[in-house]
Amino acid sequence: MVGEGTFRLGPDSGRLLVKTSRSGLGARAGHDLVIEAAEWTGNVVVGPDGSARVHVEVNAGSLTIRDALGGLKPMTSSDRKMTEKNMVKVLQPxxxxxxxxxxxxxxxxxxxxxxxxTLTLVGKTQPLTVSGTVSPGGRLHASATVTQSRWGITPFSAFFGALRLADDVAVEVDAGLSAAD
Incomplete structure (x- = not known):
């Protein structure tokens, strides 16, 4: 872990990704998505005992599809627009x-x-544990699993439920901690 102090992280020092997966009988037709937060900030305050306080804020409207993996065919620009429209419906930025x-x-x-x-998402706050590592040089690799239904989100489904977004979504952060001014 890094030494005592206040540190910042954000898109200038790394990435915050949301990774979805598919379920259901029609899962082969859909795509696993890699979604990136373009606007986010984090503060980590490390005390003399090495324990830290963490606060991260993500602009819900800045989430953008970066990659679409799998599927029977590549994701089209029309598919991407429809999916991003559905994200806006769900997250209500x-x-x-x-x-x-x-x-x-x-x-x-x-x-x-x-x-x-705690994670506050669509106006609801629930407990969440983030786990990871911090290198001696201050590089943070962290992840958590967000079960959408715990926040009242019904995972997207299509084709009468044959294709569904899995309830569990992976959130990953890979960023450098920069000393705050």
Missing amino acids: GKYPVITFTADSTAQVDDAVSAPG
């Missing part, structure tokens, strides 16, 4: 512009770090 993760403390064992906290 006009009503809930910010997605927030906050952890008041962290635990570290060897190079593994765990941050039990």
